[in-house]
Amino acid sequence: MIRQAVLEYDHSNGALDQLYSLIGNRDALVLKGFNGYGEAIRVSPRLAEIPSVRFKGECSDEEVERLKAHRPDVWIAVGGGKLIDTAKRIAFTQSVPLIVIPTLVSNCAAFTPLSVIYGEDGTYLRYDTFPVVIERVIADERLLRDSPYDYFKAGVIDTVAKWFEARYISGTTSRDAGIQSGLSLAAQCGALMDLSIREDDFRHYGTDIRSIVDHVLAIGGAVGGFGDAGTRVAVAHAVHNALSRFDSTHHWLHGDKVGFGLIVQERLTSSEDASFLENWLQAIAAPTSLDQLGIRFDQIDELVDYVVEEMTIQGIHKIEDAERLKEILRNLQEIVYK
Ligand SMILES: [Zn+2]
Incomplete structure (x- = not known):
């Protein structure tokens, strides 16, 4: 619908x-x-x-x-x-x-x-x-323009997520007109990664920032309005919901946790965009390791159980291999970047 x-x-x-x-x-x-x-x-x-x-x-x-x-x-x-x-x-x-x-x-x-x-x-x-x-x-x-910058940054991550999650669910094109429209708008949301979102840019509120704000407030919302279940949340939000069950993550904003979930999602699908995404998140000082989110190595099994549960709740049944998910999260426990 x-x-x-x-x-x-x-x-x-x-x-x-x-x-x-x-x-x-x-x-x-x-x-x-x-x-x-x-x-x-x-x-x-x-x-x-x-x-x-x-x-x-x-x-x-x-x-x-x-x-x-x-x-x-x-x-x-x-x-x-x-x-x-x-x-x-x-x-x-x-x-x-x-x-x-x-x-x-x-x-x-x-x-x-x-x-x-x-x-x-x-x-x-x-x-x-x-x-x-x-x-x-x-x-x-x-x-x-005077609103808290951290919320803006987290909002941009949550909006960029529209692209990766819509693509996870429906691929890059669809014969369904609603889903195709949602995917086109989601692609616009993904393209926000090419724009500068530093705090002084935000305060200056130039043309690019105006466009980003339109995407965070409006276009991002229209993605699901057109594509419905075909373009709504996927693994990244399931990871977010699972992380939210740990008190140590509560001081991170919604978008920060979704960004980490995106890394997990893209690694899970062996996406070629995974490292581009991780570099982008690192560059804007968003959390890219479980350590930053306060999750210990011995909590990973519990986290994976929650992720699988959240995916079932949302009707995403695509993790056949919980072991692989564990492996990905173990690798993301500490900052392992070259
Ligand atoms: Zn979200």
């Missing part, structure tokens, strides 16, 4: 100023996080006049249930990925439209018709796909 969630996407300097005419005379309610909300008010002080409710931090069934007590004419999500996922779930449940104001350039939550659901303790549970109407994504340059 082809499914897109967003009616309008405005990435501009001043995009947030259009919010008030967009709301019109409807009752709006802001779902606000912690840091990003204050930044958004700095950019557009009028935002503080709209009633708001605080997000507790996890996109969990309990949090969705709690927030459903409110029912505005339009929800406004101001924050990062988990907050946006929560707002989408509520908006869909209530058949209420949603306006999304991302405060981080770290994921495609603003563009995807799905929510990743976690337990209240932060463990990954599942993702739910559903039709949701996002009236507009407001990507205001004034807000995004």
Whole structure:
């Protein structure tokens, strides 16, 4: 199925100023996080006049249930990925439209018709796909250019992953029009590896950075919207989910762990891009060894069990050889680069 969630996407300097005419005379309610909300008010002080409710931090069934007590004419999500996922779930449940104001350039939550659901303790549970109407994504340059760089970098890795994971599932071309469209957009996401993403580039916010931000926030989300199961997550995200079960990895961002998962995935398929990918991740100071992720040699068997379990949960049944996966992870325990 082809499914897109967003009616309008405005990435501009001043995009947030259009919010008030967009709301019109409807009752709006802001779902606000912690840091990003204050930044958004700095950019557009009028935002503080709209009633708001605080997000507790996890996109969990309990949090969705709690927030459903409110029912505005339009929800406004101001924050990062988990907050946006929560707002989408509520908006869909209530058949209420949603306006999304991302405060981080770290994921495609603003563009995807799905929510990743976690337990209240932060463990990954599942993702739910559903039709949701996002009236507009407001990507205001004034807000995004000052947002945390580490999140941007992790967001780029997670977006580059679209290419490798879509290719893992569907190959490089497909006769299915939706999957082929998803693959074409995923290839664009893969090409981000050729652009410079240093912090001073990000702050300068030139043409290349604008394009990268569009890919992280929007195009990356459209990949799965077109290709559906044919272009969604594969081994790299299964490795991410497995890593997330170890406390030692919790201070790494989502995209950092997905990047490590990509190395595993590409080695598993003996891909000729594996070393290019590893060099790129090393160059941008993303973790490329289990040691950096705080996983010890004697924890590898446990990690492999989790990876196999996660792949089964997601319906990816392509690891025939768990021994080979163990071997790859043993080789990735320490930094073994020449
Ligand atoms: Zn991801």
